Structure formats: C-alpha cells, structure tokens
Amino acid sequence: xxxxxxxxxxxxxxxxxxxxxxxxxxxxxxxxxxxxxxxxxxxxxxxxxxxxxxxxxxxxxxxxxxxxxxxxxxxxxxxxxxxxxxxxxxxxxxxxxxxxxxxxxxxxxxxxxxxxxxxxxxxxxxxxxxxxxxxxxxxxxxxxxxxxxxxxxxxxxxxxxxxxxxxxxxxxxxxxxxxxxxxxxxxxxxxxxxxxxxxxxxxxxxxxxxxxx
Ligand SMILES: N[C@@H](CCC(=O)N[C@@H](CS)C(=O)NCC(=O)O)C(=O)O
Numbered sequence: 001x002x003x004x005x006x007x008x009x010x011x012x013x014x015x016x017x018x019x020x021x022x023x024x025x026x027x028x029x030x031x032x033x034x035x036x037x038x039x040x041x042x043x044x045x046x047x048x049x050x051x052x053x054x055x056x057x058x059x060x061x062x063x064x065x066x067x068x069x070x071x072x073x074x075x076x077x078x079x080x081x082x083x084x085x086x087x088x089x090x091x092x093x094x095x096x097x098x099x100x101x102x103x104x105x106x107x108x109x110x111x112x113x114x115x116x117x118x119x120x121x122x123x124x125x126x127x128x129x130x131x132x133x134x135x136x137x138x139x140x141x142x143x144x145x146x147x148x149x150x151x152x153x154x155x156x157x158x159x160x161x162x163x164x165x166x167x168x169x170x171x172x173x174x175x176x177x178x179x180x181x182x183x184x185x186x187x188x189x190x191x192x193x194x195x196x197x198x199x200x201x202x203x204x205x206x207x208x209x210x211x212x213x
Contacts, residue, residue: 001026004049004057006033006041007207008175010108011069012056013168016207018073020198021159022083030209031055033113070104073164085161096155099147099162103169107140111172130176137178141169145183153189159196167193171204 003019003026005012019026032040033055040046041053050057050067058066058075066072077085086093109115111133119129144166148154154162170190173180180187193199204210 001061002029002059003027004029004031004046004055004059005207005209006031006055007210008171008204009033009055010168010172011054011104013171013202013204014069014104014164015056015058015072015076016202017159017164017167017199018076018085020201021085021164022076022080024076024080026058028208030207032209070100073161077161085164087155087160092155095147096161099144099154100165102140102143102147103165107136107169108172110136111176133176134178137169137173137176141173141178141180141183141186145185148185148189150185151188153192159193159198163189163193167199 001019001024003012003015005016005028007030031046037043041050041055047053049065052067054067056067056069056072058072060066060075060079066075073085086096116129116133119132120126124132148162148166149156153159154166166186166189170180170186180190200206
C-alpha cells in the first residue's frame with residue numbers, strides 16, 4: 001500500500017495510527033501542503049489522483065486509490081480485520097463511531113486550513129480566527145471528555161477507532177494552543193498513547209517528511 005500523507009495533517013495521522021495498530025505497512029508518499037507554489041495538493045499531478053485536493057489518500061495493494069480518512073479507515077477495518085478498531089458490541093461500536101464522527105465532522109473541518117483562509121478572506125483578523133478555532137476545538141473536546149470512559153483508552157483497555165481520531169485532534173489542539181487542563185480523561189488517553197508503539201510510529205515527529213529540527 002501507499003499512503004499520500006503530510007506529516008502534520010490530522011486526517012493523515014488518523015490513517016497512520018490505524019495502519020500501525022493493525023501492523024500494516026504503507027509506503028509514505030509525502031504531499032507538501034505548504035509548498036511555496038501553493039501546495040502540492042493543488043497541483044495537477046495530485047488532483048488527478050484526488051480531485052478534492054486533500055490528504056490523505058491510500059493506494060491499496062491492488063492499485064485502487066481511496067480518499068477520505070473515514071472511508072480509508074473503514075476499508076482497512078474490513079479488509080484487515082485482525083486487530084479490530086471497533087468493539088464487537090453493537091452499542092459500543094456506535095459510541096466509538098459517534099466520537100469519531102464528532103471529531104471528524106464537527107471539530108476538524110472547522111479548523112482546516114482552507115476554512116481558516118476563507119475566514120481571513122472574509123475580513124477576519126488573526127485574533128478572530130484564533131477565537132474561532134478555540135471555540136470549536138474546546139466545545140468539541142468538552143463533549144468528548146463526557147462521552148468516553150473513566151479508565152484506559154477512550155472505550156477500554158485497548159485503543160480503538162475513537163482513539164484513532166482523538167490523538168490527532170489533541171495534537172492539533174496543542175498546535176493551536178488550546179489547553180487540556182479541563183479534560184482529565186483526554187489527558188489520560190493522551191498519556192497512554194504516548195507510550196504505545198503504534199501511536200509513536202504515527203506521530204508527526206516521526207514521518208519521512210517531518211522537517212529536520
Ligand atoms: N474529511 C477529510 C478531510 C481531509 C482534509 O481536510 N485534509 C487536510 C489536511 S488534515 C487537507 O488536505 N487540507 C488541505 C486544504 O484544505 O487545502 C478526511 O478525513 O480525509
């Protein structure tokens with residue numbers, strides 16, 4: 001497999017975690033979102049692969065090109081069911097998917113770079129943009145704090161789908177300066193993931209396109 005990825009893209013980070021948890025290898029194909037010419041994701045070569053011009057995209061072992069991290073993660077879950085990301089219990093599966101959707105649909109899209117740039121084009125200054133980010137990230141994470149369990153990862157002793165979404169969102173929160181003091185459960189999950197080899201391997205600091213310090 002090949003993963004079109006950018007080291008600090010939260011959506012790419014999700015897929016990297018899912019691959020690593022399942023013990024799967026995918027060759028990283030870096031797509032630089034902040035290249036001087038406006039980003040490699042906006043160039044014809046990448047748009048021919050993914051007309052939406054976003055990362056991640058996954059090329060399967062059979063050569064199919066898949067886009068959108070939720071679809072890619074579901075594909076991995078169904079194609080490689082070993083080390084499942086979803087619980088067997090139907091209600092628990094729905095809860096895991098609920099937290100994933102909350103993060104993937106209701107937090108992350110609101111601070112994606114193209115959305116922030118539209119705010120700037122509409123006349124918002126950097127203070128207003130920062131307030132916007134803080135509002136959506138804080139209210140979303142406050143809800144996640146209440147939805148996840150009181151010990152272990154989000155929903156149990158082993159990491160699953162909700163953790164695959166949460167850890168990259170916490171990384172983004174830190175980049176934006178959104179504090180986690182009010183969220184002890186989220187901090188607990190973050191501390192566990194920081195010790196887990198799959199989460200370490202998927203971290204933005206350890207990618208082929210991570211800039212040298
Ligand atoms: N819903 C998509 C979101 C993909 C997405 O927004 N990716 C960001 C990086 S995290 C991107 O490529 N942004 C480039 C842009 O907005 O121009 C997914 O989960 O894959």
